Amino acid sequence: MQVPAPVEYERATSVEHALDLLERHGPEARLIAGGHSLLPMMKLRLARPEILIDINDLTGLFDVRVEAGELRIGAMTRHRELLESATAGEQFAILHDAERVIADPIVRNWGTIGGSICQADPSEDLSAVFAALRASAVIRSTSGERVVAMDDFHLGPYTTAVGPAEMLTEVRVPIRAGSGSAYEKVERRIGDWAIVAAGAYLCLDGSRVTDVGIGLAAVRAEHFRAGAAEDALRGGDATDEAFVSAARLAAEGCEPVSDQRGPADYKRHLAGELTLRALRRAAARARGQEA
């Protein structure tokens, strides 16, 4: 029987209230959203907060909208809500590709976007997705708000830029014309972490790649990104040959480890193959073809 260790509990009624509680209780306090990452960690004693601050009543953070040329996703948006958001899907098909394969439909009913990326598990899908999309994270504290790029948000495995008295409130993705995106994941079974997953985001001006983002999950890519592959594509022609060589760079640039999900060589192969498939689908979508 797995149960968390004794813990105190308070429910926040507003973002300000949650931040006040975090300040008052110090670094042993943890926010709990869906709890589908934190509670399993607490059952295993990998996390042992003294107090949980429940933010499920902060309805202002449940939101997916377009504002100021950005798709803005509230941190408390449930996975199911992002999957069902037509706005999200129209702007960034990668979000729906990924949400279809994150956990399972029941977990997606309660797990949140913010909880997932704050967990910062090295295999976490949305971290790779938002890295590819060049998203930024809005982080609040009692002294104000700051906006950090995803590269600065992810500090390492299970570590983010969100400080002990801060909270993530929103993820913002810049909307660019002529873009397409896609996500490809291989998992052992539904609900498991990725063996490897790759996301691609392409902005095309005719045949030229004006901007590109490639995100990789579960292969120890720095900041979840395939930087060398992105650099090789940026400014060049969006040809299949270019995608093949970029995919090779993505495979060479990551550092997968052998574990129960497969040997490192297999994961490296997958990193290349899934990058290639994601680039092809992203390009087709950027050209207005469904792929």
Place this chain on the structure above:
Amino acid sequence: MQVTMTVNGEEVTRDVEPRLLLVHFVRDHLGLTGTHWGCDTSNCGTCVLWMDGEPIKSCTVLAVMANGRSIRTVEDLERDGVLDPVQQGFVEEHGLQCGFCTPGMMMTARRLLDRHPDPSEAEIREAICGQICRCTGYENIVRAIRWAAEHPSTAEVNA
């Protein structure tokens, strides 16, 4: 701490430890043992019940998080001695053998049919893909849910 929630239409108030999981609250504090307790890791889905109208895995939610919310468990499917079409479907199509996964499967199925009264086989399989059955190979569960879709009122079956 004290929690108050609506469970199957009735308000209940109990004193609980904050670390108590919702599945244990429902089973051990309320005696509603229809909801089963399985893997403890949000994988198997036998603990699925509804919170505020959506199926959730109650092994990964604290009882205190349900404070002020509405819970529906498998015990609420039958009304006045009439089985829900989903329950009748599991009877008609032999949708269970050992029965361990059945409560969770039925709660997910009921929600699926409320949203999509005529789901395809693929939609049914997608809906239950976060739940594990080690007996049936899922075939009869899918048939049971299709049966329920085709018989939206069980009253006529019982008559």
